[in-house]
Amino acid sequence: MSETTNILVVGIGGQGVMTATEILAEAAIALGHDVKKTEVAGMAQRGGVVSSHLRFGPRVLSPQITPGTADLLLGFEAAEGMRWRHMLRPAGLALMNTGRLVPPVVDLGLCDYPEDPVASVRAAGTRVYAFDASAIAKELGDSRLGNTVMLGAISDHLPFSAEVLEHCILKRFAAKKPALVELNRRAFAAGREAAGQAAQAEKSEEGVAAVAA
Amino acid sequence: MTAAAIKAFRPAPAQSRLLMSGNEAVSRAVWESGVRVAAAYPGTPATEMLEVVSTYPDIYSEWSVNEKVSLEVAFGAAMAGSRSFCAMKHVGMNVASDALMTMTLTGVAGGLVIAIADDVGLSSSQNEQDSRYWGRFAHVPVLEPSDSQEAYEFTLAAFELSERFQVPVILRLTTRICHVKGLVTVGERSERAAAGFKKEVARWVMVPGAAGRRLPLMYERERKLRAESEVSALNVVESGSDRRVGFVTSGPAYMHVRESFPDAPVLKLGFSFPVPFEKVRTFAALCDQLVVVEEVEPLIETELKAQGIAVSGKDILPQSGELSPNVLKPVVARLLGEPVPETGKTLPMPVFPRPPTMCVACPHLGVYYTLAQLRNVTISGDIGCYTLGFGHPWNALDACISMGASMGMALGLDKGRGESDKDKKIVAVIGDSTFLHMGMQGLLDIVYNRGNVTVLLLDNRAVGMTGGQNNPGNGRDIHDNEAPRVDFATLVKALGVREERVHVVDPYELPTLFKTLREETKIPEPSVIITNQPCVLIKDYHKLKPFTVIDDKCTGCGNCVDIGCPAIHVTRRDKVTKASGREVDLSFVRIETAACTGCGLCVQPCAPDAIVHADTLTSVINFAKKD
DSSP, rough: OOOOOEEEEEEESSSSSSHHHHHHHHHHHTTTOOEEEEOTTTTTGGGGEEEEEEEEEEEOOSSSOOOEEEEEEEEEEEHHHTTTGGGGEEEEEEEEEEEOOOOHHHHHTSEEEEEEHHHHHHHHEEEEEOOHHHHHHHHOOOOGHHHHHHHHHGGGGGGSSSHHHHHHHHHHHHHOOGGGHHHHHHHHHHHHHHHHHHHHHHHHHHHHHHHOO | OHHHHHHOOOOOOTEEEEEEEHHHHHHHHHHHHHOEEEOOOOOOOHHHHHHHHHHHHTTTEEEEEHHHHHHHHHHHHHTTOOOOOEEEEEHHHHHHHHHHHHHHHOOSSEEEEEEEEEEETOSSOOOOTTTTHHHHHHHHEEEEEEEEHHHHHHHHHHHHHHHHHHEEEEEEEEHHHHTTTEEEOOOOOOOOOOOOOOHHHHSSSOOOHHHHHHHHHHHHHHHHHHHHHHTTTEEEOOSOTTTTTTEETTTHHHHHHEEEEOOOOOOEEEEEOOHHHHHHHHOOOOOOOOEESSSSSHHHHHHHHTTTOBBSSSSOSSSOOOOHHHHHHHHHHHTOOOOOOOTOOOOOOOOOOOOOOOOOTOOHHHHHHHHHOOOOOEOOOOSGGGGGGGGGTTOOBBBBOOOHHHHHHHHHHHHTOOOOTTTHHHHHHHEEHHHHHIIHHHHHHHHTTTOOOOEEOOOOOSTTTTTOOOOTTTTTTTTBBBOOOOOOOHHHHTTOOOGGGGEOOTTTTTTHHHHHHHHHSSSOOOOEEEOOOTTSSTTTTTOOOEEEOOOTTOOOTTTTTOOTTEEEEEEEEEEEOTTOEEEEEEEEEOOTTOOOOOOOOOTTTTTOOOEEHHHHHHHHHHHHHHH
């Protein structure tokens, strides 16, 4: 990674994208980085697209990530991960929730939901670790845990340790909703494990491909 | 921001280094500057400034009914010798400018800073405007921060400048200042007592003679401000090693320039109006050529050209929208005859659009479902969540330009109707807060001039689109304390709408809503239908038991889909050919029960009664299992 780390977090309004980015920002600040965070979230509260840019390093100037320079793409929704793939640099990594949120334009039959967003992103040449964060959150008992699951998933791919990020999340909950600390600890661990398994699967596939070649 | 989050906020101690949005940074500086009065009308991307200011102690804060009133309140406080603050989105100044254009003649006693937030790139606005024009138009200085730290520092500087030159100062922000978070080191608050109002008729009463005597003073002040801009520490020269192109830039564009061309000389204009021409000339001598990089209009560029300083600008850069490194780099490469960089050439993958939608159970859903059933109607719309009614599945809004315009446009559509529109019904749709902002006058005009317009006044007790702020229609002030509440029915009657033509309707009762609307549109005189259910995002809204679909009973009629509720999803499509030979599309549905709040709108048009309360269905299943 270059001097500045570029992370793009995407999803739709109400999924906790902006909060997740804010926690990533707090972790970077705790480690002494300069940080800028910006959103394109016009009317996000109304179910629109949200893309949150986080840049950190010794000194950050422009708050926006230039297309083709993101190190990490954290997709909270399958099609949204696909929508923003072009923001990644060629060797960048996409961490994608396979969970889907179908918009009214699809329900009304005006547009189609992509058949397999993860496969499409892969076919375009991007490294993807995909997992069903929505299902993991639901299993833990609350779909609102989705953003902690996603943060767990990205935690082993940051230029700092997963524990720093986990600490920032739990500190937040300890201050605001102490009853939820334990649940979020589990959500974080589950996300971390899911991304780890996806990485393993991806690597073994690569291995098979290499042998076949 | 939720009310709970606001109340939990306490000023952080001086020297704290905080992650702040530009709006939060401005608000902190407003508090530190000893401001005593702050006023605004909500509007993206400016809204959070007053929200945050209102959480600081020792400041009188208010949601005003519109931007003009907010500026007049702030000006009044400045006349009284208090430091005062006013914030608005770019289009707000169109409304407030009548006040601005004369307060520039009187000047101010206490410092007055007006933060104007331009929605460059139109993330949530009806147009894109460059508020720096107001500086030129009103002969007042303009400061342009380029990040949160500067938003904080420039606000402090703006109050000093305002008091020193007795002039209102415009703090020009853009979405990329307001909503970008960065680190800010904050300082101490200093108390400032109000100097008290000094009666001075020749200054505060702007009749022609007095105003004429103030004009030369205004121009003299502008000359002094230009001299100040020449020496201001807010205008910075950064000499670079690669002098082939030098950049004159302001606001967030500076960050993009600095990032894109780390070795180039840059003149950063933080105090961007009046432009310091001599400083630019000296800078120009350092560089082979100059490029002006500014958002949006070529204002600095045009003025430099008029001074005979050779610059490039909008002749090579885009005329609208946000600038960014991937916009700047290729342009400058072409200017220098260098190969254009390859970064960012990958095209986005095609994915369906995801336009903003109305919320699950939004009270506007019933209104637009009903409007969509009306035939031979032209619907004049307004600014708010309900503007979304123009889209699918309703397609029930035909025009929208500016706050309150639904009223006047409707009257014009009525009076100017062509032969083809002879029997058209004219409906105007406006929200509670927009009506109070600028719609009342339009309704009075409809009544006074005997227009044939049916007005739908959607009272959801909140400024919904900007996050549910309070207003005079919901009986709560900016601190969420009880406040006098306007009675819309009484108000419209007082404006002259006849009592029989005023109806208050529950927008979840579709048959009543449809009947009232159909009857009122038939009567050729002004009528007002007020809907009375709250925005689902505010505390007045109470969830009810959620619904679900009995799969076996769903016939795929798709009536519920036409409501447009985002909790209703189509699970399967089909086509059938009726006995008449007509082909009909079928949409079988499910309800996302976790999202459903039980408003019951979709239950009403469901032909086969397939939509039932989720708990009813569960108990039936449990009962069946017991058997």
